[in-house]
Amino acid sequence: MAFQPWQGGQPAQNPYQVPAMRASHADRERAVDVLKAGFAEGRLGQPEYEQRIARAYQAQTHAELQMLVADLPQGPVPQAQFAPRPMPVPTTFLPMQMPMVQPTNGSATGSLVCGLLAPVTWGVTSIPAVILGHKARAEIRRTGERGDGQAVAGLVLGWLGIGAWALFILVMVLVTAVRP
Incomplete structure (x- = not known):
C-alpha cells in the first residue's frame, strides 16, 4: 500500500507509520487561541474561523491540530513599523551625574x-x-x-x-x- 497524504480531511492510513500522538484538552485550547488571534488580526474570515474552531474541538491528534493552525503565526509577530517608540525619560528619573571632585592639595x-x-x-x-x-x-x-x-x-x-x-x-x- 503506497503512502498517500491527506484525503478528504482525514489522514491517510500507512501501515509503516507510527501512530500519531493524541491531543489533550490543553493542546486543543492552545490551537483555539491561535485561531482566535488569527481571526482578530484579520487573517481568517468568519466562516473559515468557525469551521476551524469546530474541527479543533473535534481533533484527536496533534497532527490534526497542526493542520488547522499551520498557516497562522504561532506567537507574537514582530511588527517593527508598529513598535512603540521609547518615551524619553524625564531627567528627574535619571541618575545624577556627580561632578568629579578635585582632591585637596x-x-x-x-x-x-x-x-x-x-x-x-x-x-x-x-x-x-x-x-x-x-x-x-x-x-x-x-x-x-x-x-x-x-x-x-x-x-x-x-x-x-x-x-x-x-x-x-x-x-x-x-x-x-x-x-x-
Whole structure:
C-alpha cells in the first residue's frame, strides 16, 4: 500500500507509520487561541474561523491540530513599523551625574597644620608653613586642585609666627641695648 497524504480531511492510513500522538484538552485550547488571534488580526474570515474552531474541538491528534493552525503565526509577530517608540525619560528619573571632585592639595593641608602648630612649637613650624603655603598655591594654580583657602590660612599663620619671632628678637635687642 503506497503512502498517500491527506484525503478528504482525514489522514491517510500507512501501515509503516507510527501512530500519531493524541491531543489533550490543553493542546486543543492552545490551537483555539491561535485561531482566535488569527481571526482578530484579520487573517481568517468568519466562516473559515468557525469551521476551524469546530474541527479543533473535534481533533484527536496533534497532527490534526497542526493542520488547522499551520498557516497562522504561532506567537507574537514582530511588527517593527508598529513598535512603540521609547518615551524619553524625564531627567528627574535619571541618575545624577556627580561632578568629579578635585582632591585637596597636600601641601596646602601641610601649610595649615604647620601654621596652627606654630604657637605650640614656639614658632618653629612658621617657616615650613610659609614655604608649604607658597608651594601649594603654585601647584593649585597649575593643577586646579582644591585647598587654596588652607594654603592662604597657613601662609597667614606662618607669617604671623615669623613676625612674632621678629618682634621678640627686636624687643630683646632693644632691652639689652638699653641696659648698661
